[in-house]
Amino acid sequence: QEQLVEAGGGLVQAVGSLKLSCSASKRILSNYVMDWFRHAPGKERQFVAAFTNGGRALYADSVTGRFTFSRDDAENTVYLQMNSLKPEDTAVYYCAARRWSSSSYAPSEYTYWGQGTQVTVSS
Numbered sequence: 843q844e845q846l847v848e849a850g851g852g853l854v855q856a857v858g859s860l861k862l863s864c865s866a867s868k869r870i871l872s873n874y875v876m877d878w879f880r881h882a883p884g885k886e887r888q889f890v891a892a893f894t895n896g897g898r899a900l901y902a903d904s905v906t907g908r909f910t911f912s913r914d915d916a917e918n919t920v921y922l923q924m925n926s927l928k929p930e931d932t933a934v935y936y937c938a939a940r941r942w943s944s945s946s947y948a949p950s951e952y953t954y955w956g957q958g959t960q961v962t963v964s965s
Contacts, residue, residue, distance in 0.1 A: 844870050844954060846937050851959030854927055858963070862922040864937030864956055874953065875942055876920045878911065880933035881958075889947050890935070891922060900947075905931075927963045934958040 850862040864876060877892035891911040892900045899911045910923040920937060936959075938952035 846870070846876065846939060846954050846956035848935065848937055848956040848959040851935060851961045853962045853964065856928055856963055856965050858927050859923070859925045860927065860961060862924065862935055862937075862959060862961075863919055864921075865917070865919045866937075866939065866954075868918055870939050870954060871915065871918050873941065874939035876913075876937050876939050877947065877952075878920075878922050878935060878937055879949065880931075880935045880961075882930075882933035885933075887936075887949055888933075892947050895942065895945055924961070927961075929963045929965045932961060932963050934960050 844867050846864055846866050848864045850860060854860050875893055878890040879887050880890050881887045890902050890905055891909060894900050901909060908926045913920040937956045939954040940951045944951045
């Protein structure tokens with residue numbers, strides 16, 4: 843069964859850093875692109891970061907300049923480096939996979955979702 847596995851969440855103080863990882867099978871990476879979302883209590887699921895089909899990293903306005911999305915194809919893993927964390931970044935973070943042919947970042951476009959990893963930022 844194809845799956846995505848996230849790791850790296852935890853509790854951190856404001857202005858601290860965390861690095862999330864998401865590992866996938868080769869089959870997923872060969873046909874899909876992996877992006878990041880988050881879901882905070884009482885809010886809708888929010889797009890965080892993606893790689894465009896042109897290979898450029900795209901970020902939500904709320905994380906631009908603080909988060910960095912990278913990928914290691916040799917390790918079948920993508921990463922989300924989160925710096926200068928704020929309490930409003932507290933959420934469950936998910937990686938999700940959409941087909942390479944898709945250029946939409948709507949949650950409905952994603953075929954596979956990880957189990958999520960909790961990030962809690964204290965003030």
